[in-house]
Amino acid sequence: xxxxxxxxxxxxxxxxxxxxxxxxxxxxxxxxxxxxxxxxxxxxxxxxxxxxxxxxxxxxxxxxxxxxxxxxxxxxxxxxxxxxxxxxxxxxxxxxxxxxxxxxxxxxxxxxxxxxxxxxxxxxxxxxxxxxxxxxxxxxxxxxxxxxxxxxxxxxxxxxxxxxxxxxxxxxxxxxxxxxxxxxxxxxxxxxxxxxxxxxxxxxxxxxxxxxxxxxxxxxxxxxxxxxxxxxxxxxxxxxxxxxxxxxxxxxxxxxxxxxxxxxxxxxxxxxxxxxxxxxxxxxxxxxxxxxxxxxxxxxxxxxxxxxxxxxxxxxxxxxxxxxxxxxxxxxxxxxxxxxxxxxxxxxxxxxxxxxxxxxxxxxxxxxxxxxxxxxxxxxxxxxxxxxxxxxxxxxxxxxxxxxxxxxxxxxxxxxxxxxxxxxxxxxxxxxxxxxxxxxxxxxxxxxxxxxxxxxxxxxxxxxxxxxxxxxxxxxxxxxxxxxxxxxxxxxxxxxxxxxxxxxxxxxxxxxxxxxxxxxxxxxxxxxxxxxxxxxxxxxxxxxxxxxxxxxxxxxxxxxxxxxxxxxxxxxxxxxxxxxxxxxxxxxxxxxxxxxxxxxxxxxxxxxxxxxxxxxxxxxxxxxxxxxxxxxxxxxxxxxxxxxxxxxxxxxxxxxxxxxxxxxxxxxxxxxxxxxxxxxxxxxxxxxxxxxxxxxxxxxxxxxxxxxxxxxxxxxxxxxxxxxxxxxxxxxxxxxxxxxxxxxxxxx
Numbered sequence: 001x002x003x004x005x006x007x008x009x010x011x012x013x014x015x016x017x018x019x020x021x022x023x024x025x026x027x028x029x030x031x032x033x034x035x036x037x038x039x040x041x042x043x044x045x046x047x048x049x050x051x052x053x054x055x056x057x058x059x060x061x062x063x064x065x066x067x068x069x070x071x072x073x074x075x076x077x078x079x080x081x082x083x084x085x086x087x088x089x090x091x092x093x094x095x096x097x098x099x100x101x102x103x104x105x106x107x108x109x110x111x112x113x114x115x116x117x118x119x120x121x122x123x124x125x126x127x128x129x130x131x132x133x134x135x136x137x138x139x140x141x142x143x144x145x146x147x148x149x150x151x152x153x154x155x156x157x158x159x160x161x162x163x164x165x166x167x168x169x170x171x172x173x174x175x176x177x178x179x180x181x182x183x184x185x186x187x188x189x190x191x192x193x194x195x196x197x198x199x200x201x202x203x204x205x206x207x208x209x210x211x212x213x214x215x216x217x218x219x220x221x222x223x224x225x226x227x228x229x230x231x232x233x234x235x236x237x238x239x240x241x242x243x244x245x246x247x248x249x250x251x252x253x254x255x256x257x258x259x260x261x262x263x264x265x266x267x268x269x270x271x272x273x274x275x276x277x278x279x280x281x282x283x284x285x286x287x288x289x290x291x292x293x294x295x296x297x298x299x300x301x302x303x304x305x306x307x308x309x310x311x312x313x314x315x316x317x318x319x320x321x322x323x324x325x326x327x328x329x330x331x332x333x334x335x336x337x338x339x340x341x342x343x344x345x346x347x348x349x350x351x352x353x354x355x356x357x358x359x360x361x362x363x364x365x366x367x368x369x370x371x372x373x374x375x376x377x378x379x380x381x382x383x384x385x386x387x388x389x390x391x392x393x394x395x396x397x398x399x400x401x402x403x404x405x406x407x408x409x410x411x412x413x414x415x416x417x418x419x420x421x422x423x424x425x426x427x428x429x430x431x432x433x434x435x436x437x438x439x440x441x442x443x444x445x446x447x448x449x450x451x452x453x454x455x456x457x458x459x460x461x462x463x464x465x466x467x468x469x470x471x472x473x474x475x476x477x478x479x480x481x482x483x484x485x486x487x488x489x490x491x492x493x494x495x496x497x498x499x500x501x502x503x504x505x506x507x508x509x510x511x512x513x514x515x516x517x518x519x520x521x522x523x524x525x526x527x528x529x530x531x532x533x534x535x536x537x538x539x540x541x542x543x544x545x546x547x548x549x550x551x552x553x554x555x556x557x558x559x560x561x562x563x564x565x566x567x568x569x570x571x572x573x574x575x576x577x578x579x580x581x582x583x584x585x586x587x588x589x590x591x592x593x594x595x596x597x598x599x600x601x602x603x604x605x606x607x608x609x610x611x612x613x614x615x616x617x618x619x620x621x622x623x624x625x626x627x628x629x630x631x632x633x634x635x636x637x638x639x640x641x642x643x644x645x646x647x648x649x650x651x652x653x654x655x656x657x658x659x660x661x662x663x664x665x666x667x668x669x670x671x672x673x674x675x676x677x678x679x680x681x682x683x684x685x686x687x688x689x690x691x692x693x694x695x696x697x698x699x700x701x702x703x704x705x706x707x708x709x710x711x712x713x714x715x716x717x718x719x720x721x722x723x724x725x726x727x728x729x730x731x732x733x734x735x736x737x738x739x740x741x742x743x744x745x746x747x748x
Contacts, residue, residue: 040074040225041067052082053106055094060103062110072228073120073137075109075181075213077236085236101238107141108181108239114228117211117221121188123316132191134315135182135364141239142176142303145277145287151261157285159273160244160301163308165294173272177303179239179396180314186210194366201367201385202392206235213237214394240396243321244300252391253402255326255333256359260300263344263352264293295353297360297376303397306362319398320361320373322383324406325390332406340422351420358409364399367392375407382408413558415449416441427464428452430472431502434495436524440506440559447560448507448521450529450536450549456568462498486573500525504538504569511560515551519708520679520729526620527734528679529569536563539579539731540570572733575617577610579732580625590727590739593631594668596653597640601664614669614691621735622673622688624702624713626743627724634743640667666692670700670715670746679729679736682708692746700746715744 037043041063044050053076057063066074077085086092094102115137123133148158161170162177184199189210196208203215211218216235223230241249247257267288274287292299298306298319305314324332333344337355341347357376365373367389370381383389383403391402411417416437419425428451432440440447457463461484463477476494480486489497503525510521518532530537535548549565572579584595599605604613615621626634635642635651641660642649655661669692678684685706689699705712711728713721721742728738 037224037226039067039070039227040072040076040230043223043225043230044076049079050076052079052086052094053077056097056102057106059094059097059099060106061099062103062106066110066227068227070227071112071114073111073113073115074225074228074230075111075216075218075233075237076230077105077109077216077233078219081216081233081235104141104239105236108139108179109233109237110140111137111181112140112178113137116229117185117218117231120183121185124312126311130316132185132187135184135188136180136315136318137183138178138309138314139181139239141179143179143242144176145273148267148288148290150267151258151265156267157277157283157287158267158290159270159287160242160303161289161291161299162302162304164298164302164306165292165296170268170291170299171270171273171289172308175304175309177301179242179303180318181214181237181240181396182318182394183211183213184208192366194368198366198368202394214240240394242301242303242397243319243395243400246393246395246400247300247323250391250402252325253323255329256323259344259352259356260292263349264296264356266291266293293349293353295350295357297357297362305397317362318364320363320365320401321398322359322365322381322401322403322407323391324359324403328403328405336412337421340424347423348426354411355409358407358411365401377409377411379407379410408558410441410443410558414441414443415447415557415560415562418449418555418557418562419451424453424455425451427454427457427462428502430464431498434499436502436506439508443559445559446509446511448510448512449560449562450505450507450569451562451564452502452505452568456566457498460501460568460570462494462501484573500571501568503527504529504571512563513561515563520681522677522679522681522683526677527571528677528681528729528731528736530729530731536565536569537731538569539572539733542579542731543570543572543574572731574733575610575612576615576621576623576732576735576737577605577612579730579735579737580612580623581610583625583730583737590627590724591625593628593651593653594625594671597631597651597664598668600654601661601668603661603665604668612672615672618734620675620677622676622678623732623735623737624671624673624721624723624740624744625737626671626721627727627739627741630721630741630743634667637743639743639745640664666746666748667743670702670744673702674699677734677736678704678706678711680706680709680711680723680725680738682706690746692748694748700748702744711738711740713740713744716747717745719745 044054057066121132121134123130143160145157145159149155160177162172162175163170189195199208199212206215207217209217211221213233214237216233216237218231219234220232247253268291270287270289277287278284290301305317307313361373361375363373365381367385370383370385374380388403388405389401390404393400416432419428461479461481464475465477466475468475473495474491476491476498478489478494478497480488504523504527506524507521508524512521515531515534520528520530523529534551537548541547549567549569551563551565553564555562580595583589584591611617634640636646636649641652641655641663643652644650670690672691674689674691676688683706685704687701687703689701692700694700700716703714709725711723721740721744724739724741730737
């Protein structure tokens with residue numbers, strides 16, 4: 001028994017010796033090398049001139065974080081930097097700063113992942129590193145749950161959106177909406193075409209060195225630590241506010257901010273954050289996410305830029321906003337936005353978000369690049385950096401400019417704005433928004449607009465049934481007024497009619513300075529409008545026995561002019577044949593001879609439908625009608641059937657031979673331009689195809705030289721004819737009829 005105990009004890013001693021030896025070997029093999037850098041906290045402590053930031057780290061409870069494993073970049077202010085900061089705060093040491101203030105300094109100076117100077121300005125794209133494109137990094141600082149008071153005065157616990165409210169996604173759990181810190185390196189600034197003046201525009205009291213962080217200079221870079229990289233800065237950098245916070249903290253922008261807070265904000269209960277907050281604090285308060293309208297360029301409280309984490313897009317991009325001061329904004333609201341409204345509450349929300357979006361950029365706007373950086377609605381910053389900017393700040397989620405003027409947004413200063421800002425033209429605006437809004441709100445394109453009030457639409461039989469909520473197109477209604485031959489229409493059928501009417505009221509590429517004279521103008525839909533002594537007609541107005549629109553007033557816009565009249569311009573419900581019949585039937589009419597050849601041609605004319613063979617109803621045509629003298633000459637020259645002997649032949653309007661009937665068909669077809677509507681407006685010239693085809697099936701042409709007030713026509717034989725202006729520019733259904741002083745001869 002004793003021997004067994006002795007042997008057992010010996011084995012135990014041997015095992016202890018072996019295990020002890022192995023542990024010693026293990027520790028020796030895996031021990032931290034003597035030359036390995038120490039953690040950030042220890043490195044700063046050993047350097048001796050960072051006592052204040054270390055005290056702030058301790059007070060913020062970040063000692064363990066910065067003295068343990070990790071992968072950080074830390075912008076560390078030395079004691080000289082803190083001395084100036086404390087003096088500015090009116091205190092003598094860090095112990096007099098609050099825990100929250102210390103946390104804001106420490107966490108905002110601490111960015112995720114370790115970046116040395118030569119890498120910090122490279123953008124970590126999904127496809128790999130892109131050199132010299134980054135000027136921001138995500139910090140450890142975030143706002144979290146805070147006390148919020150809504151515009152209406154309701155108090156609550158809230159958390160900011162960490163998304164730009166695309167669809168239903170406005171908050172994602174486990175994304176703390178971390179703030180970003182801006183820095184400015186020589187490589188980045190050079191790659192973006194920027195210089196020291198861009199930096200000093202924001203920080204005039206700091207020398208640009210080629211490596212600046214906010215308003216600080218980097219005194220020493222690339223200090224290695226076990227858990228990251230340290231860059232020493234000469235100023236204490238506290239967490240920058242977001243655009244939302246800066247607006248709310250500065251009373252001079254309170255009116256601008258109120259447009260967001262009153263009209264563009266909602267609060268959505270956040271169950272997950274409520275549960276987390278209740279567990280952490282013991283409170284029973286609910287937490288709401290503060291949500292900005294999805295129509296805005298971005299959420300003012302979103303720190304994640306356009307594409308949220310895990311994307312690193314915010315490294316190379318940020319938001320910008322230009323905020324007008326209260327006095328200039330109030331003047332603009334009073335004179336522009338409220339010209340036709342009693343209050344902002346009365347207007348469509350879209351007007352407010354369009355106004356706000358004109359002041360919002362989904363990009364960093366640099367002082368030297370105002371004219372080339374476009375806002376959310378595609379317009380440059382229309383401010384003079386030296387005159388119009390009264391306040392400028394880099395913030396955690398973007399660039400802020402306070403201004404002494406309002407952005408001259410196209411949507412309000414263009415001809416479109418004249419309708420958009422007047423509720424009496426809401427139906428016109430709804431139609432413009434379907435296709436034409438972007439065109440006519442472009443201040444670099446000229447337009448003349450004939451305004452259509454809701455009353456004018458209603459008088460013409462057009463209404464909107466706003467109780468139909470399925471599709472806005474289904475809201476349109478057309479009830480033909482008394483005497484109209486048109487059929488009733490609803491939904492898309494009514495919308496087609498309305499769109500054609502709208503197009504008649506839009507004259508592109510031309511500003512009609514006055515309507516006191518007499519002329520024609522091509523509308524957006526390819527149909528002409530005629531004006532004479534401040535009265536307007538389109539083809540449909542002529543059909544209704546001369547019911548012109550009488551102009552009473554006009555206004556200028558940046559890209560043109562608008563006219564106000566008493567009724568709409570109408571398109572023709574008739575065929576071109578009906579107009580030709582109306583013109584040609586009277587025996588004294590200068591169109592009579594041409595009409596009689598046409599109406600007696602069974603190959604061309606259908607007296608029941610009033611259609612001309614080859615002329616599709618509702619398509620574009622131009623008809624040149626030789627006057628009676630020119631027709632008589634064509635008869636004597638053998639181009640049209642006649643009786644007797646030249647030069648005293650008279651027309652035979654109803655020939656019996658097939659050869660002569662075909663002669664009539666070819667003659668008429670050569671006088672009709674195919675699919676082209678041309679008037680004496682000086683616009684369209686060139687070789688234009690007619691309805692007549694040669695033996696090879698090819699179109700025959702007429703060459704047109706178009707000068708204002710006249711069309712000079714040259715036929716295939718080099719013969720010429722001119723329009724007789726007094727009897728030309730007769731408006732028909734997408735067509736125009738002209739009287740000419742000579743016939744046109746084709747080569748068949």
